Amino acid sequence: MALVLLVVAFCTFVVFYLVPSDPALLACGKPCTPENLALAREFMGFDEPWWQQFVTFLTGIFTGRTFGTGATAIHCAAPCFGYSFQQNADVLELIGARLPVTFSLAVGSAVLWVVVGVAVGVYAALHKDTWFDRAALAGSVIGVSAPVYLVGLLGILVLGFQLDVVPVGNYTEFSEDPVRWAWGLVLPWCVLAFAHGAHYVKLTRTQMLETMSEDYIRTARAKGVPERAVVGKHALRNVLLPVVTLTGIEFGALLGGAVITERVFSLPGLGGLLIDAVHSRDLPTLLGCTLFAGFLVVVANAVVDLSYGVLDPRARLT
Amino acid sequence: MSTPVARSVPAAIRSVLARDRWALAGTVTVVVIGLVAIFADVLTAIEGHDPYTYDSTALDPATGLPAGVLGGVSGEHWFGVEPLTGRDLFAIVVHGARTSFLIGLAATLVSIGLGVLIGAAAGYLGGWVDRVITWSADVFLGFPYLVFMIALGAVVPVEFPRALLLIVVIGFFGWPSTARIVRAQVLTLKERNFVKAARTLGASPWQVFRAELLPNLWGPVLVMATLSVPGKVGLEAALSFLGVGVLPPTPSWGRSISSAIEWVAVDPAYLLFPGLALFAVTWGFNALGDGLRDALDPRLGAKR
Numbered sequence: 001m002a003l004v005l006l007v008v009a010f011c012t013f014v015v016f017y018l019v020p021s022d023p024a025l026l027a028c029g030k031p032c033t034p035e036n037l038a039l040a041r042e043f044m045g046f047d048e049p050w051w052q053q054f055v056t057f058l059t060g061i062f063t064g065r066t067f068g069t070g071a072t073a074i075h076c077a078a079p080c081f082g083y084s085f086q087q088n089a090d091v092l093e094l095i096g097a098r099l100p101v102t103f104s105l106a107v108g109s110a111v112l113w114v115v116v117g118v119a120v121g122v123y124a125a126l127h128k129d130t131w132f133d134r135a136a137l138a139g140s141v142i143g144v145s146a147p148v149y150l151v152g153l154l155g156i157l158v159l160g161f162q163l164d165v166v167p168v169g170n171y172t173e174f175s176e177d178p179v180r181w182a183w184g185l186v187l188p189w190c191v192l193a194f195a196h197g198a199h200y201v202k203l204t205r206t207q208m209l210e211t212m213s214e215d216y217i218r219t220a221r222a223k224g225v226p227e228r229a230v231v232g233k234h235a236l237r238n239v240l241l242p243v244v245t246l247t248g249i250e251f252g253a254l255l256g257g258a259v260i261t262e263r264v265f266s267l268p269g270l271g272g273l274l275i276d277a278v279h280s281r282d283l284p285t286l287l288g289c290t291l292f293a294g295f296l297v298v299v300a301n302a303v304v305d306l307s308y309g310v311l312d313p314r315a316r317l318t
Numbered sequence: 319m320s321t322p323v324a325r326s327v328p329a330a331i332r333s334v335l336a337r338d339r340w341a342l343a344g345t346v347t348v349v350v351i352g353l354v355a356i357f358a359d360v361l362t363a364i365e366g367h368d369p370y371t372y373d374s375t376a377l378d379p380a381t382g383l384p385a386g387v388l389g390g391v392s393g394e395h396w397f398g399v400e401p402l403t404g405r406d407l408f409a410i411v412v413h414g415a416r417t418s419f420l421i422g423l424a425a426t427l428v429s430i431g432l433g434v435l436i437g438a439a440a441g442y443l444g445g446w447v448d449r450v451i452t453w454s455a456d457v458f459l460g461f462p463y464l465v466f467m468i469a470l471g472a473v474v475p476v477e478f479p480r481a482l483l484l485i486v487v488i489g490f491f492g493w494p495s496t497a498r499i500v501r502a503q504v505l506t507l508k509e510r511n512f513v514k515a516a517r518t519l520g521a522s523p524w525q526v527f528r529a530e531l532l533p534n535l536w537g538p539v540l541v542m543a544t545l546s547v548p549g550k551v552g553l554e555a556a557l558s559f560l561g562v563g564v565l566p567p568t569p570s571w572g573r574s575i576s577s578a579i580e581w582v583a584v585d586p587a588y589l590l591f592p593g594l595a596l597f598a599v600t601w602g603f604n605a606l607g608d609g610l611r612d613a614l615d616p617r618l619g620a621k622r
Contacts, residue, residue, distance in 0.1 A: 144604060149559055278468060289465060293465040296462070
């Protein structure tokens with residue numbers, strides 16, 4: 001797990017620091033004299049060879065870093081994931097300030113799409129070839145094929161502007177007003193849930209159809225277990241295994257997807273931070289965001305592995 | 319269950335198209351938009367506009383909005399014009415198809431090519447090669463590639479050709495999923511008698527790959543390729559949407575959709591045409607891929 005993160009950090013670092021772009025030149029201002037440039041490089045630690053910068057970066061995570069000396073020195077406390085000289089802020093603090101928005105978006109829509117996706121998939125499988133099943137399949141085909149930003153824009157257009165039933169483009173802190181927080185996020189949640197939930201409908205339906213033809217389901221029915229318990233206790237547990245795997249993979253990758261969704265709904269989350277950093281060539285922030293995204297993926301995978309044990313006794317560690 | 323490919327690839331494609339109406343509709347969609355991409359210059363010549371020329375006469379001078387209904391749709395401008403610039407939207411969408419297809423198909427070639435070679439090496443050679451490859455694939459699947467690609471867009475110099483960068487990066491990050499499936503296929507193929515016979519006769523790994531493994535991999539590879547094109551097309555559109563894809567003025571559906579955000583309340587037609595084009599391509603490849611998968615490899619279908 002730590003090894004994966006180290007590889008991600010290393011690759012990102014190498015790519016970002018080997019391409020010809022000089023953060024010191026951007027920070028040095030105009031006109032940039034060679035002395036000022038050298039001073040800026042030394043201050044930021046860009047005068048060292050790249051491998052040494054990588055080691056400094058890694059040790060900074062555990063011990064913190066201090067840039068420069070004397071009165072102008074900037075201290076970045078441990079765990080230090082870099083310091084953005086353009087925004088004059090600790091990268092971790094920048095991420096922390098934006099995280100609640102992205103987190104609200106991700107968790108809310110994930111809950112929605114897993115619950116609705118699985119429910120629709122199960123119901124469609126149990127009522128195969130009815131109108132509901134066909135409608136669910138058709139809807140999931142659209143959901144899989146339509147890009148999330150397209151659905152989002154159509155949602156804004158129809159529900160936000162034409163019908164004017166949901167608010168567009170304002171975010172309220174949860175601590176400030178939970179009701180307005182949820183109301184402002186309703187549209188983004190539904191849009192993300194529609195785009196992602198489509199996969200879950202397909203997956204759950206296929207899995208459920210397969211499971212319901214297994215021998216143990218027939219046995220359960222034969223010994224007189226009520227149908228509700230057959231589905232709820234015997235079938236659903238097996239259906240949930242691949243669903244959990246998919247959720248883990250998607251949740252880890254959601255940060256990437258959130259970048260797009262946040263742009264559509266103009267939410268001030270991590271995506272905005274990343275895009276701003278791209279436009280201002282803020283390398284430390286870019287590096288920090290990439291590492292943080294890698295961290296999320298790794299954590300999501302670990303949670304999936306642990307939840308196998310809960311769902312499937314065969315996967316339990318002895 | 320011993321043969322991974324139920325029947326020959328051309329026969330399977332024919333039977334899919336004859337039987338499965340959705341797959342047929344998907345194929346027709348893909349072929350039509352593919353032809354549009356190939357003959358983009360001819361089509362725009364017939365219409366009489368290119369995607370680069372500004373034309374303020376097609377705009378309402380007071381608002382900068384297209385003059386006329388539905389974003390200025392007329393015999394002159396078939397899909398209307400872009401707000402503020404007056405560039406012809408039909409030409410932009412048609413040339414955008416070229417961008418999407420070029421990057422989507424080339425990136426798929428890169429990722430499938432890499433995936434097949436790497437996956438076959440892991441499955442056939444086994445041992446430490448297999449362990450290293452399986453481990454690398456795990457790392458790659460845990461890599462936050464979209465965030466990384468966005469960040470990469472910022473640091474790569476403008477002089478580097480963007481289309482090439484997108485093809486290489488999108489293609490490169492696609493290999494692990496292909497490699498996993500190919501590895502599993504090769505593991506079963508390896509134990510079949512014709513492969514054992516070839517090995518006993520002294521065929522090198524490369525010869526076995528070319529003559530024995532590859533012909534049996536075409537089915538699943540074709541399914542994977544078809545199903546991965548929409549993801550790649552979508553990724554190009556998403557990156558262009560975020561402003562780190564192909565650079566202006568090269569037409570791209572993603573960038574058009576992105577600029578349409580600011581106009582969606584007053585000029586929804588500007589969103590509609592590039593959006594529909596993107597949806598059609600994604601849906602077409604998905605429908606064709608699903609049909610092929612059902613026909614060529616039922617086991618792949620059960621997994622997803």
